[in-house]
Amino acid sequence: AQTVTQSQPEMSVQEAETVTLSCTYDTSENNYYLFWYKQPPSRQMILVIRQEAYKQQNATENRFSVNFQKAAKSFSLKISDSQLGDTAMYFCAFMKGPQGGSEKLVFGKGTKLTVNP
Amino acid sequence: DTAVSQTPKYLVTQMGNDKSIKCEQNLGHDTMYWYKQDSKKFLKIMFSYNNKELIINETVPNRFSPKSPDKAHLNLHINSLELGDSAVYFCASSRQGALRPQHFGDGTRLSIL
Numbered sequence: 001a002q003t004v005t006q007s008q009p010e011m012s013v014q015e016a017e018t019v020t021l022s023c024t025y026d027t028s029e030n031n032y033y034l035f036w037y038k039q040p041p042s043r044q045m046i047l048v049i050r051q052e053a054y055k056q057q058n059a060t061e062n063r064f065s066v067n068f069q070k071a072a073k074s075f076s077l078k079i080s081d082s083q084l085g086d087t088a089m090y091f092c093a094f095m096k097g098p099q100g101g102s103e104k105l106v107f108g109k110g111t112k113l114t115v116n117p
Numbered sequence: 118d119t120a121v122s123q124t125p126k127y128l129v130t131q132m133g134n135d136k137s138i139k140c141e142q143n144l145g146h147d148t149m150y151w152y153k154q155d156s157k158k159f160l161k162i163m164f165s166y167n168n169k170e171l172i173i174n175e176t177v178p179n180r181f182s183p184k185s186p187d188k189a190h191l192n193l194h195i196n197s198l199e200l201g202d203s204a205v206y207f208c209a210s211s212r213q214g215a216l217r218p219q220h221f222g223d224g225t226r227l228s229i230l
Contacts, residue, residue, distance in 0.1 A: 044224075089158055109158070
């Protein structure tokens, strides 16, 4: 079974600075996908960024980028120029390659990020 | 306008009661899911349906019964509610295929008294 570990239960950063959230995972699969989801206090689950394991290039979405190290099974999220609206729980998630409709997300326990003014 | 909508948003009820949570998506997706988020914020898959067919059932007690009348709806019925069922329940949907992102509803907070 796959497991996802987020070793930082809580982090804080000053507005406009850069912060990196850690995520490691354990799998014997070769074809899989990794995601970061954000859950602000409003409780919504919002997809931040996604990465295919077969792609060497790290995914980026505006101020959000990942450092994907496949051999180390590591998938960290970097947030640049942090904004107050980035305050949220961040969840790292794993999904096995296409399973014919059974593509479930396996989540880590989350990192609570607070951006301070 | 809402892509994945769940009703109700909040549900407070007594132990032993039976309750349902409804979920509808207007995205044309063929796969729908139920996730449970416990008091420590841990999210875990419960069920998934693909084209109205049950695909994933993650060792959830049989007091929980999902029902998918059509591809756009996946409801969750819970019998004989217990204190441990208190959680936030999220519905999600996606097109089939792993990199198709799952779109989540706003969650239903279920509180058992």
